[in-house]
Amino acid sequence: MPHVIVEQSANIQKLNAIDLLTKINQTLFATGSIAQRNDIKARLRVDQDFVIGAGHNNQAYIHVKIYLLSGRTLEQKQQISHDVLAVLQQFEDFDANQLEVQLCVEIIEMDRAVYQKQLKSY
Numbered sequence: 001m002p003h004v005i006v007e008q009s010a011n012i013q014k015l016n017a018i019d020l021l022t023k024i025n026q027t028l029f030a031t032g033s034i035a036q037r038n039d040i041k042a043r044l045r046v047d048q049d050f051v052i053g054a055g056h057n058n059q060a061y062i063h064v065k066i067y068l069l070s071g072r073t074l075e076q077k078q079q080i081s082h083d084v085l086a087v088l089q090q091f092e093d094f095d096a097n098q099l100e101v102q103l104c105v106e107i108i109e110m111d112r113a114v115y116q117k118q119l120k121s122y
Contacts, residue, residue, distance in 0.1 A: 003067040004042035009060040015094035033076045044106040060099040069112045081105045
C-alpha cells in the first residue's frame with residue numbers, strides 16, 4: 001500500500017511513464033506518511049476514449065489516483081496531494097503541443113479493516 005494509478009488522455013504524446021511514476025513514488029515516500037518504499041505500487045493507463053467538457057480537442061488531462069489505507073490525518077492527505085500535484089506541475093517529459101492539460105490528484109481511502117495483502121515468493 002499505497003496504490004497509485006495515473007490516468008492520462010491519449011492526446012498527450014510521448015509521456016515518460018517510468019520517470020513520472022518513479023518521481024511520484026519518491027515523493028510519496030518523502031512525505032513520511034508511507035512506512036515502506038516497496039509498498040508503493042504505481043502504474044499508468046492511457047485513456048483512448050475520453051471527452052472533456054463539450055469535447056473540444058485542445059483539452060487533455062493527467063489524473064493521479066492515490067489509494068491509501070485509512071488512518072492518516074487530513075493534514076497528511078493534504079500534504080500528499082499537494083506534493084504529488086507539485087510533481088505533475090514540474091514534470092515536462094511529454095508532448096502536449098497546443099493542449100490545455102488539467103493536472104489532478106485524488107486521494108482515495110481504503111478501509112484498513114478489510115484490505116488484504118499477502119507476500120508470496122516464487
